[in-house]
Amino acid sequence: QVQLQQSGAELAKPGTSVKLSCKASGYTFTSFYIDWVKQRPGQGLEWIGYIYPGNGGSYYSEKFKGKAAFTADTSSSTAYMLLGSLTPEDSAYYFCARGERGGRGFAYWGQGTLVTVSS
């Protein structure tokens, strides 16, 4: 069955970086997008962007350009998101989701990784 397993919670200091992982299983990793979504505690969902492991192509919402960077390791079926220059506003849950296009929704989600930025 399709699963997306995300890495554990992170506590980071302002100005540093964290690298989150999303390990996929149960499907062909290179055939689907990995989309990333941010959710601050008690707040709504915010789409960050995607990576397509099939060719490494990516897209970032304007707000996250320079903040997030996606990579994918096809040998381990794992997608990564590097969040840099952390500020308290980056404290949030970050979800990965398997994306299709053509109007199909995000049917599979990871469990989320909580990032807390605090000095």
Add this chain to the structure above:
Amino acid sequence: DIVMTQSPTSMSISVGDRVTMNCKASQNVGSNVDWYQQKTGQSPKLLIDKASNRYTGVPDRFTGSGSGTDFTLTISNMQAEDLAVYYCMQSNSYPFTFGSGTKLEIK
């Protein structure tokens, strides 16, 4: 960016009620709208994609409709397990954008 405006922000409902919530896009998004359900402490769950396509395993009391700029999610015969926040999302053009959510609470 396309703005997705959801209404109402919250609703107090009773088990057995019929619930209707709305999502309005700031420009034409065709039928490229999904609806997600998020319960406290959980990841979002896909209910509806392509505006009206009920995802596998989703109970038929959930119905999506609309096209263009106006979309609706209806829950007939509300159940206690349906208490959650519901989000719409457009996937017609990048960046994808979510509505701010409609929270269902027990009256």
